[in-house]
Amino acid sequence: MKKNWVGLTLAAMMLTGAMSATVMPAQTAHAANVTVYRVYTDATHTATQLEAQGFDVWETQPNFVEAPLTSDQINWLQQNGWSYTMSRNTSGPTFDSAYHTNTAVEQILADRAARFKNIATVSTIGYTYEKRPIQAIKISSSKLRSTDKSKALFIGGTHAREISPPEIMLSNMDYLLNNYGVDPDVTWMVDNREIYIIPILNKDGHDRVEQLMNWRKNTDNRWGGEGVDLNRNYNEPVNGVWGNPVYGTSTNPFSEVFCGPSAFSEPETAAVRNLVESVMGPTGTPATVPNGFKMVVDMHAYGNTIMWPWNWTFDVAQYGAQNDIAKMEMIGNKWAASNTYKAYIGAKMYYTTGDTTDWAYGFHRIPSFTIEVGKTFWPTNADLQTQVAENRLPFLNGVKITDDPYGRAGGPDSTGLNVSVASGKITLTGSADDSKSGSNKNRAVEVFVDALGVRGTGTKATLGNSTNSGAITSFNASISTAGLSSGKHLLIVESQDDSGAWGAPSAVWVNLP
Ligand SMILES: [Zn+2]
Secondary structure, eight states, rough: OOOOSSSHHHHHHHOOOOSSOOOOOOOOTTTTSSSEEEEEEOSOOOOOHHTTOOOOOOOOETTEEEOOOOHHHHHHHHHTTTTEEEEOOOOOOOOOTTSHHHHHHHHHHHHHHTTTTEEEEEEEEOOTTTEEEEEEEEEOOSSGGGGGSEEEEEOOSSSSOOOHHHHHHHHHHHHHHHHHHTSSSHHHHHHHEEEEEEEESSHHHHHHHHOOOOSSOOOOOTTTOOOOOGGGOOSSSSTTTOOOGSSOOOOOTTSBBBOOSSSTTTTHHHHHHHHHHHHHHTTOOOOSTTTOOOOOOOOOOSSSSSEEOOOOOOTTTTTOOOOHHHHHHHHHHHHHHHOOOOEEEETTTTSSSHHHHHHHHHHHHHOOEEEESSSSSSHHHHHHHHHHHHHTTHHHHHHHGGGGGTTTTOEEEEEEEEEEETTTTTEEEEEOOOOOTTOOOOEEEEEEEOOOOOOOOSSOEEEHHHHHEGGGEEEEEEOTTTTSSSSSEEEEEEEEETTTTTTEEEEEEEEOO
């Protein structure tokens, strides 16, 4: 049962003076062993208001947020008609041996660049406020030219105390590196995409977390406080939105959601912008840069949630985004179907302005997603491994659909591929599976040899029996081996549902005599 004012202290009751415009976070905000409260929200008491007031909101659910509270924040809640209750004491911050320090990550990246030099390139894309190198690893073979490969960007460690995302980034990186030449799907992806991974964007904050401090922002103290919230420091395309507390940020340098003095004032956000714009130019979009960046995922913790723009408003028509947002919703829902995360427009969590995805979509029209993983900032090793597993399929799907994210939104997977060769013919069987992407009936399956071709030009499969009300359909295809050299070939399969959407490609090898 919900109780009111359980956490009210004598000290808070005595604080009856005039309230400042923003309730300052306590000087002990970085201490260990924090007490977390539930603050209940409704139509007139919103998480966005709490953020604007300087509250350190850790998690948002439909009718409450979790946040540590100072005595003056408790007083402010009471004076303004809010309800809250003590939720739990955290044992964190923790940083045990399951997690990697900045130095360890640098060593891992150097190792991978050396061991996988044909498909891995590590570069320094900028330097943090404290001059630590911000590193990105690009995974791609040299089979195709860069201009022939669409590009995806995955970012971890924007918020330092959210310690799972860098580990998930490293795991997904190693999955691609270790399976190239081993798994046909991964091999196809690494040959046909450029996958950029920034394991830790906010390395200065990460350094504080390694010292067991509860640290979220970067450490830039030039603006009178102790750091800038990097996920409020990107830009917004609509005038009057960036840096405006009405839309989910704070201009108080001590706030955990302080936006900084101007968009891209921080070297970390500027490094991401410069990486993206090194390909896209200052104003490029997927329409004008055909094989540029077409997928951005910024991973945070916590909440088990997948989100897309806008983050500052529910009005999807802002900036003409309604059709794109409908497609991003389909992609987000598909990922959520694989890991049972919630999926919704970012504004539903609480308003934020100047976040990574509003900028990447708003300025470059790149389909962009925020994923909030897990149920705490400081998961145990076992919980971390669960999160790693939960985030594999969304990652692989995101990479696969990067050539045509909206065209493939809601399209069926091609699964259970099985291949045999006899009498000059390759027989391929499998299923078109739309059960996690809208559950439409399936219309067509096409097979290509060695390279994905123009739609309609591949070998058409024959559709067979269906289950799941038509959402899963078996197929078989017969491909002549005439003209194909002996040895290993890759078959690439894509399926289409009745809505017209093509799903992510899947690949399988065939050995010809
Ligand atoms: Zn975050």
